[in-house]
Amino acid sequence: MIELENVAYSYGGDALLTDMSLQLAPGTFHFLTGPSGAGKTTFLKLCYGALKPTGGQVRLFGRDVTGLSRDAVAYTRRRIGVVHQDCQFLDHLPLSENVALPLTVSGQGSPDQSDNLRELMAWVGLVDKTDALPPELSGGERQRAALARALILSPDVILADEPTGNVDWEMSQRLLRLLVELNRMGKTVMIATHDLMLIRAAKAQVQARVLRIANRSLQLAGADL
Amino acid sequence: MRLIPDAIRAVLRRDAAADRVVPPSGFTVRLTVFTSAAMAFLTIFVMAFSLASGRLAQDWGEELARASTLRISTPAEQMAGQTAAALRVLEQTPGVARARALSEAEQQALLEPWFGPDLPVDSLPVPQLIEIVETDDGYDSEGLRLRLQAEVPGAVLDEHTRWRRPLVAAASRLRLLGWASILLIAAATGAMVTLAANAALAANAQVIAVLRLVGATDGYIARAFVRRYTLRTFSGAALGAALGLAAILLMPGDSEAGGFLTSLRLQGWHWLLPLTVPPLAALVAFLATQAAARRVLGALA
Numbered sequence: 001m002i003e004l005e006n007v008a009y010s011y012g013g014d015a016l017l018t019d020m021s022l023q024l025a026p027g028t029f030h031f032l033t034g035p036s037g038a039g040k041t042t043f044l045k046l047c048y049g050a051l052k053p054t055g056g057q058v059r060l061f062g063r064d065v066t067g068l069s070r071d072a073v074a075y076t077r078r079r080i081g082v083v084h085q086d087c088q089f090l091d092h093l094p095l096s097e098n099v100a101l102p103l104t105v106s107g108q109g110s111p112d113q114s115d116n117l118r119e120l121m122a123w124v125g126l127v128d129k130t131d132a133l134p135p136e137l138s139g140g141e142r143q144r145a146a147l148a149r150a151l152i153l154s155p156d157v158i159l160a161d162e163p164t165g166n167v168d169w170e171m172s173q174r175l176l177r178l179l180v181e182l183n184r185m186g187k188t189v190m191i192a193t194h195d196l197m198l199i200r201a202a203k204a205q206v207q208a209r210v211l212r213i214a215n216r217s218l219q220l221a222g223a224d225l
Numbered sequence: 226m227r228l229i230p231d232a233i234r235a236v237l238r239r240d241a242a243a244d245r246v247v248p249p250s251g252f253t254v255r256l257t258v259f260t261s262a263a264m265a266f267l268t269i270f271v272m273a274f275s276l277a278s279g280r281l282a283q284d285w286g287e288e289l290a291r292a293s294t295l296r297i298s299t300p301a302e303q304m305a306g307q308t309a310a311a312l313r314v315l316e317q318t319p320g321v322a323r324a325r326a327l328s329e330a331e332q333q334a335l336l337e338p339w340f341g342p343d344l345p346v347d348s349l350p351v352p353q354l355i356e357i358v359e360t361d362d363g364y365d366s367e368g369l370r371l372r373l374q375a376e377v378p379g380a381v382l383d384e385h386t387r388w389r390r391p392l393v394a395a396a397s398r399l400r401l402l403g404w405a406s407i408l409l410i411a412a413a414t415g416a417m418v419t420l421a422a423n424a425a426l427a428a429n430a431q432v433i434a435v436l437r438l439v440g441a442t443d444g445y446i447a448r449a450f451v452r453r454y455t456l457r458t459f460s461g462a463a464l465g466a467a468l469g470l471a472a473i474l475l476m477p478g479d480s481e482a483g484g485f486l487t488s489l490r491l492q493g494w495h496w497l498l499p500l501t502v503p504p505l506a507a508l509v510a511f512l513a514t515q516a517a518a519r520r521v522l523g524a525l526a
Contacts, residue, residue: 075440077437078439084438105445
């Protein structure tokens with residue numbers, strides 16, 4: 001679904017990432033780790049087409065990103081759910097409309113979807129926050145809302161960038177359980193985190209592979225974690 | 226329906242959800258509406274002014290075309306000879322299209338308002354009038370005067386509307402200035418909308434980033450802004466045009482004496498012209514916002 005072949009990326013000066021190759025197969029669960037500033041976020045951005053590689057080739061669902069038009073990137077993004085550490089919402093709209101936003105912008109917003117939406121809100125435990133505005137939510141609630149928004153179009157891949165960065169341990173466990181559950185439903189999941197505790201906790205629940213960004217390159221971490 | 230381009234149909238179609246993704250912004254809305262109203266008001270005013278100048282130039286121009294009169298005052302027995310001589314001179318003068326001696330009945334009709342119908346005009350020594358129709362280039366009036374002095378001593382050349390010639394030129398120029406002003410107003414409206422749209426796009430950078438993240442196309446994001454600014458400009462321009470029309474209706478019209486100043490009222494089908502102002506303003510806003518949105522969005526990741 002997401003394939004990288006000798007990918008390099010630089011923000012102008014020296015290359016931040018070089019010679020990365022990866023094939024993200026359907027139904028897999030990956031962690032992406034590495035020290036702060038190593039390029040985890042950049043790597044994820046390459047994976048959902050927000051950045052185009054300065055070297056090598058990124059293929060999303062079989063199509064080379066470099067040749068994609070802006071609209072094609074937008075369409076691709078509807079098949080990839082993204083959750084950020086500092087998730088952004090439309091602060092003037094209630095939570096339910098924010099979660100349904102991908103439906104709205106892709107022209108699929110309709111009353112028929114309200115059952116889906118309610119189910120999803122219940123799954124992430126935000127039913128009683130449906131009418132709240134995003135600034136009224138706590139960090140953990142925002143993360144779960146962002147996850148719900150990433151899932152509403154039923155994407156094939158979920159990319160999460162430090163989803164537990166702003167929440168306490170208990171909440172990060174809860175988020176992890178949701179992501180593991182998604183993986184069991186067949187979704188491909190990739191979580192960027194530097195939280196090794198989280199990775200250990202996950203390994204107990206799911207067969208997860210750990211990728212590490214070190215020395216500007218991507219390595220498969222050993223089983224010693 | 227095929228005649229309406231998709232882009233315009235998208236603006237006309239109300240998509241409540243799409244309208245809501247851009248946060249409402251009270252103050253700039255009022256400024257945009259106010260500015261487009263003011264621009265439309267000015268447009269209507271300048272339009273009326275231009276049309277009035279145009280009418281004036283045309284009316285006066287027509288009068289100029291049959292401008293001059295030759296008056297022959299001479300004892301009755303020489304009248305016929307001098308009239309014939311004058312007509313011969315006029316026929317040979319370059320720049321004179323036609324010259325015609327007025328008949329007795331026509332002359333009597335001209336005099337009647339002054340002397341009343343009962344006066345026996347026949348018995349008075351009435352001068353003979355010759356109507357001269359000029360070509361577009363006109364004739365050399367000094368030369369004609371000298372020649373008439375030599376050959377028809379009783380003739381007096383009366384160019385009563387010649388002084389209007391520069392005024393007609395000025396009126397045409399004023400009309401041109403008016404239309405140029407309307408173009409300037411349209412350009413200023415476009416600039417104003419571009420500034421407002423740029424400000425809105427900058428202020429809503431986070432909204433745009435969120436929309437891009439969840440898979441909105443540039444077209445969708447642009448439409449949300451374009452629709453808003455097009456409709457605002459349209460409603461503002463409609464308001465301004467209505468006020469402008471009301472102001473023109475309040476001008477006193479149809480007065481013979483006032484000439485230019487009192488003829489600002491529109492005439493005939495010209496009353497339809499102000500109706501085109503709001504749609505044209507909306508079109509300008511549509512194009513300006515579209516260009517601004519495309520430019521800003523194209524620069525984003």
